[in-house]
Amino acid sequence: MLEKLCNLVKSCHKAVVLTGAGISAESGVPTFRGKEGLWGRFRAEELATMEAFMANPKIVWEWYNWRRELMGGVKPNPGHLALVELANHFGSFTLVTQNVDGLHRAAGSTEVLELHGNINRNKCVKCSAPYEESDIDPDRIPKCSRCGGQIRPDVVWFGEMLPGEVIDTAFRRSEEAELFFSIGTSAIVHPAASLPITAKHCGATLVEINPEETPLSGLADIRIAERSGEFLPRLLEAIRSGIGSGEKG
Numbered sequence: 001m002l003e004k005l006c007n008l009v010k011s012c013h014k015a016v017v018l019t020g021a022g023i024s025a026e027s028g029v030p031t032f033r034g035k036e037g038l039w040g041r042f043r044a045e046e047l048a049t050m051e052a053f054m055a056n057p058k059i060v061w062e063w064y065n066w067r068r069e070l071m072g073g074v075k076p077n078p079g080h081l082a083l084v085e086l087a088n089h090f091g092s093f094t095l096v097t098q099n100v101d102g103l104h105r106a107a108g109s110t111e112v113l114e115l116h117g118n119i120n121r122n123k124c125v126k127c128s129a130p131y132e133e134s135d136i137d138p139d140r141i142p143k144c145s146r147c148g149g150q151i152r153p154d155v156v157w158f159g160e161m162l163p164g165e166v167i168d169t170a171f172r173r174s175e176e177a178e179l180f181f182s183i184g185t186s187a188i189v190h191p192a193a194s195l196p197i198t199a200k201h202c203g204a205t206l207v208e209i210n211p212e213e214t215p216l217s218g219l220a221d222i223r224i225a226e227r228s229g230e231f232l233p234r235l236l237e238a239i240r241s242g243i244g245s246g247e248k249g
């Protein structure tokens, strides 16, 4: 399996990686689903929708401040770091993430398509103008200097559109990909979950790295039932030590 994957890395020019909460799990960031997942402990419709924010912005901000604090204290893990080096093996490498934690950039990945926004950014709820001050007091939520709208976290909530240019680029690169990695995602939230399906239909070899099976598992050409922070560094080590005989054509 490792040799086959090394061969693919050596022979493919265009790769796309889609990550989800699982890649940050080994850094200590909770995932959404599963036993300890956030959506087992909190109700998404009360915290991550526009309706929730309009009804009770204080509670929504308290929850996001708690998550910011949690994410502020964590560091990239060997999985994030391995992806920085993996990028160097391809002519075109696109890293697409559903995560809002910023850990790919903290690891050193330069070009990251953040589908669901970034928890450390804020914007106006009405006109979407960015709001530079990062600390928000839930008892005194600031107002937009342009239109007076309340300031909200710059993340995508349920029922909202993804940033157009970001998702368009992600689909375009997925259509062109020769190799597509789906890493640490339950692959059930669309449109993100459509990216690997699109890539596969357009001819890419699909690799899934996830200890648990997902709706994508049956479609995957290679399934690695391991933690990303353990498997990805091993893959890099294998590539470095010359395992596999593939050549870029």
Ligand code: OAD
Binding pocket: 019, 020, 021, 022, 023, 025, 026, 031, 032, 033, 034, 037, 048, 098, 099, 116, 156, 157, 158, 183, 184, 185, 186, 187, 188, 189, 209, 210, 211, 212, 214, 226, 227, 228, 229
């Ligand atoms: P989920 O919580 O749905 O899924 C996390 C996945 O990571 C699961 O399939 C786990 O098996 C897997 N996993 C756990 N630990 C892992 C590890 N060490 N290595 C590899 N995989 C591991 O998270 P997402 O798929 O990211 O959306 O969720 C998608 C979206 O749903 C999120 O972006 C968020 C959420 O609601 C919004 O907030 C808009």
